Amino acid sequence: MNGQNILDNFKSLIDDAPSDEECLILLNIIKDEVEGSRPWRMLIKEDASKTFGAGEDYTDSKDLPSDFFYDVKLKLGIAANDDYLEYEPCAFEERRQSAGSQKYCVDVANSKLYILGTVSKTYTIYLYYVYKTDEITLTTSPVWPTKFQRLIPLLMAELWKSGLDSDVWNIQQALSFSKYGQILYNQMIEWDASLKLQSMNHSTPYHRSRMGQNDSGFVQDPDNLLNR
16 A cells, blocks of 8 residues: 555544645654564665775774664675674673674764674675665555555554544554554564564574573474564
8 A cells, every 4th residue: 555545544534634744744653653663574674785804993983774773683794605703782882892892883873883893804794774664655655565554544543533642652552542453463463473483493592491491492482582
């Protein structure tokens, strides 16, 4: 559905619709709220346009992608050698104390990325991140699967009818007003969890269980790993 289709659906659910301009503002508020509610697999991108080489250190910044929202994972790699090193994230303000470690940090304010530690050869930086989607217009569509796009007009209608100030609500408040919206949102989460399980070969990763034992199991998710 494009923006106009979503607005038409929204207007069919209420009696006194606002202007298209107001509708689009409400549409994009809800789109952003849903997309920001979890690290959806459909929003994860890879950027491999930067390198990190010998002679560089924690003082050398790299530009973040223009659509960067937040990081998920970072690796340094040489594809030809099948040589990859995963780096742990650390807080930007801790980068000087961690200058010699195998970590990375993000300077969100200036849209910069820093690799900590040093290397002896040039590696490609593989940054995996959740990206910010473009605002929806009357002629463009959400990046979500079509079946889940129906969630947007449902939440728009419930939010508009409730009179709840859109500056202070969150996704759970909005869903509490809509039984059908809650059903669709839960289906969307289940779909996303299935994608995550598939990416892990249908098993939870090796981890320390609540009982202190090292454990790995199929589909069982006692530590809520799928929602992290």
